[in-house]
Amino acid sequence: MPFRLPSLAYPHPGNAGYWDPVTATINWCEEDYYASHYVAEVVNTFTNAIFIYLASVGVCNCIKNDHPRVFLVAYVGYMFIGLSSFIYHTTLKYWMQLFDELSMIYTTCVLFFAVFSHGKSTLGQLLLGIFTAGLALFITVYYHYLGEPVFHQVMFAVLTATVVFRSIYVMEKTLRPPPPAVGKGNGNGHGNGNGSRSEKFGQLRDQEILCNMWAMITTGLSAIAIGFLFWNLDNIYCSSIRRWRRQIGLPWGVVLEGHGWW
Template sequence: MRLSIPYPAPKVGYWEPVTATLNWCEEDYYATKYSAEIVNTITNFMFMYLAYRGISNCLRNQHPTVFLVSFFGYLVVGCGSFAFHSTLKYPMQLVDELSMIYTTCIMFYASFARGRSFIFSFLLSISLASLALFITGYYHYLQDPVFHQNAYGILTAIVVFRSVYVMESGLRPQWKAKERELRLLSGFSNGHADTAHEDANGLKKNLSKEEIEELKRCDDRDIKILKTMWTMIAFGLSSFLGGFALWNIDNIFCNQLRQWRRDIGLPWGILLEGHGWWHLMTGIGAYFYLVWGIWLRHCLNNNQDQVELLWPRSWTSFPSVVRRKNTANVSQKKNL
């Protein structure tokens, strides 16, 4: 008994002719005349679903507005990619690819503007808007996908490395020691600068037993948070890079993969659609980054005890940051 059906002959497409500068390895209009690349189209539902989760979570838990805007950008990426692969029209290609640049610029702003002056933030926003407009115009002029891919890759790498640096410097107890000493020396711990003094071993603070215990609790808490954050980074980055690798295999070995798909037949042949896997895996990787960014922002704002990460840590679950219940007592603790 045959457990597959042969690939049908290509149909005359509803959206023809193709005007995009890119056409992927999936054969055009073999499933329906209304979608040029059916697998590359429907895999964008992952973006739409995760965008819905992210937007709902931001609204429900009142996360910083910049992340709500980022999730809307993430949704536009998914919708743009859906339209592009359905039609293979150049305007839809621009919506797909340029929305990736714009959303990354929003995250760039979120990473670099936190804690900075209004003037710095304003100038940064103007610079990023100008950069996005330059990339848009120059890409439209060149119509070279490599330019877009390089621009997106560079922006993404800068944002990720910056976020990792901020995470480590802002949460790692050893990195915070000098700042904490200065704050305690200034009397921030109990409101009096004369409660701290310098001895032969350096700065020594007159802390109560309760303050010392709270300090240790915060350090232990932040170390646990960092371990979980690094797990999230590894998970998201592995998904993103894995999708990128499958996409490149799809490009390099396209002729062989097309032959294998036809040999295997439907529906199993769709498992060899590398660009579809790119959508699924990069969608997951980007979602993990956004959730990590939300959690990191709350932690940098010293709200670790007011929020928590919900993540069963399985391949079938997605994390989310929610506000804890009954945190009134915790919020009254001293911020050391």
């Protein structure tokens, strides 16, 4: 007899939920109202608690360490993404869907401004701010007019990729130690005086910071890629995944909630 983990049977989806009817243009693979009369998608809703917690940690760190205000605004934006996604997956209402999706765009626009305003003059930052606000307004109006989720997904992906590549460029330009000058030093490779030792220490420090930054980038991009993969598998093989969830039961079926991983 094959080994089977102890589990509970999945409840049948509710006939009508508290927030019915569904008006959102996207309804995910998680079955609606199967666990609660008041929460349409339980896993997709409560996984946002992790997002809200991490955003709260970021806000506290920004205040504690007196980081530039733009990063505080970005973390507050992350918190709004988590809150709006929580409400959207609870209700599956169209206006809550817009709240969720557009908060993703606006927060990414804040990051766009942050990475491109680095080193610019006051006038340059003002012009960049006007451009970024105009871009956010265009995406908002056009998406609401078009009503096509793919447009939002493409714009979010383009903005995110732009922010990531620009951040990598700024990071490398700022922290990567320059190659040693030919003929510099006293011929024995040790340089001269305290200035040389101080410069060497600064380069080693920057190199360590750069390595840590690359480790965080790799971890973050890997997490995004895995979440995106699970989300798409959830969309493509939804009927099969729903059947597998019911076969293995709760709580193990929660692992197969692909959008929850995203």
